[in-house]
Amino acid sequence: MIGTIDxxxxxxxxxxxxxxxxxxxxxxMIRATYLLLASxxxxxxxxxxxxxxxxxxxxxxxxxxxxxxxxxxxxxxxxNPAGLNPMNMxxxxxxxxxxxxxxxxxxxxxxxxxxxxxxxxDAESDTIRELGIELLGGxxxxxESIGVTLMATMVCSxxxxxxxxxxxxxxxxxxxxxxEPGGDHRPADDLYDPxxxxxxxxxxxxxxxxxxxxxxxxxxxxxx
Amino acid sequence: xxxxxxxxxxxxxxGVGVWGALAQQTFVMLMMGIEMMxxxxxxxxxxFWAFTGAGLPKGQVLVIITMAVMAIELAIGFALVTxxxxxxxxxxxxxxxxxxx
Numbered sequence: 500m501i502g503t504i505d506x507x508x509x510x511x512x513x514x515x516x517x518x519x520x521x522x523x524x525x526x527x528m529i530r531a532t533y534l535l536l537a538s539x540x541x542x543x544x545x546x547x548x549x550x551x552x553x554x555x556x557x558x559x560x561x562x563x564x565x566x567x568x569x570x571x572x573x574x575x576x577x578x579n580p581a582g583l584n585p586m587n588m589x590x591x592x593x594x595x596x597x598x599x600x601x602x603x604x605x606x607x608x609x610x611x612x613x614x615x616x617x618x619x620x621d622a623e624s625d626t627i628r629e630l631g632i633e634l635l636g637g638x639x640x641x642x643e644s645i646g647v648t649l650m651a652t653m654v655c656s657x658x659x660x661x662x663x664x665x666x667x668x669x670x671x672x673x674x675x676x677x678x679e680p681g682g683d684h685r686p687a688d689d690l691y692d693p694x695x696x697x698x699x700x701x702x703x704x705x706x707x708x709x710x711x712x713x714x715x716x717x718x719x720x721x722x723x
Numbered sequence: 724x725x726x727x728x729x730x731x732x733x734x735x736x737x738g739v740g741v742w743g744a745l746a747q748q749t750f751v752m753l754m755m756g757i758e759m760m761x762x763x764x765x766x767x768x769x770x771f772w773a774f775t776g777a778g779l780p781k782g783q784v785l786v787i788i789t790m791a792v793m794a795i796e797l798a799i800g801f802a803l804v805t806x807x808x809x810x811x812x813x814x815x816x817x818x819x820x821x822x823x824x
Contacts, residue, residue: 512728617774
């Protein structure tokens with residue numbers, strides 16, 4: 500017997516997995532972001548089908564906001580501005596695909612062969628109300644810890660991404676000292692080499708202004 | 724829709740995430756692979772709650788923890804990407820190979 504819920508589940512699952520695959524196949528990082536959002540929205544819809552309505556809708560809201568922020572970062576780190584250049588931003592593709600298949604197969608084996616207890620949610624029960632009472636009752640410590648952890652995350656991310664470090668300029672405070680006085684502070688093999696990077700199939704990179712070998716730190720700050 | 728089908732979809736999402744995280748070169752795309760894995764984890768946990776937990780709300784609390792992990796991963800990840808870019812002008816995994824043996 501195939502009901503509406505089963506049909507909806509198949510549609511949402513196929514959409515979630517297909518847009519998930521699309522994330523790593525498209526040519527544009529912005530498109531990848533929106534495909535990831537589509538994948539999350541479909542999973543949120545499946546959560547609603549599973550009677551976790553609150554979590555499904557929360558996932559929907561949270562991911563929409565998160566992917567908009569992600570889109571901003573995608574623009575900042577975009578390898579292929581305006582889609583003008585062909586882009587190939589993968590490495591070790593065969594190993595990665597094999598690892599993905601093995602990981603999926605591992606979970607799938609558990610899904611097919613493991614024996615789990617059969618205790619489904621009562622469709623009549625008010626799951627949202629129960630979750631609210633649990634969050635502000637028995638699991639209040641967990642809930643409050645998540646809040647404090649998120650607060651610490653905000654402080655940490657501001658400190659990590661701040662331009663001014665503890666010892667003055669962030670470029671000075673966060674990099675290793677020079678091996679000899681007056682030398683460049685990076686080890687020689689670590690200097691960014693545009694030619695080598697081009698060899699790594701980086702067609703979409705804009706090399707202008709990235710040759711920081713000669714660039715002093717003051718200029719760099721203006722650029723960024 | 725039963726536990727097995729939900730877990731199979733979660734397996735597919737986790738596999739796609741592993742593939743993406745290992746294959747992509749940019750840090751931000753690598754983080755999207757991790758997000759995709761957590762997407763599958765959320766689905767699997769919700770599936771376990773719906774089919775094996777007898778509706779105990781503690782299962783949903785686990786989903787909320789996973790969602791918090793996802794948000795923290797994204798925030799700290801972006802902060803680290805920004806810090807690495809400031810220090811090394813690297814936005815790709817090959818750009819910071821100095822710890823490689």
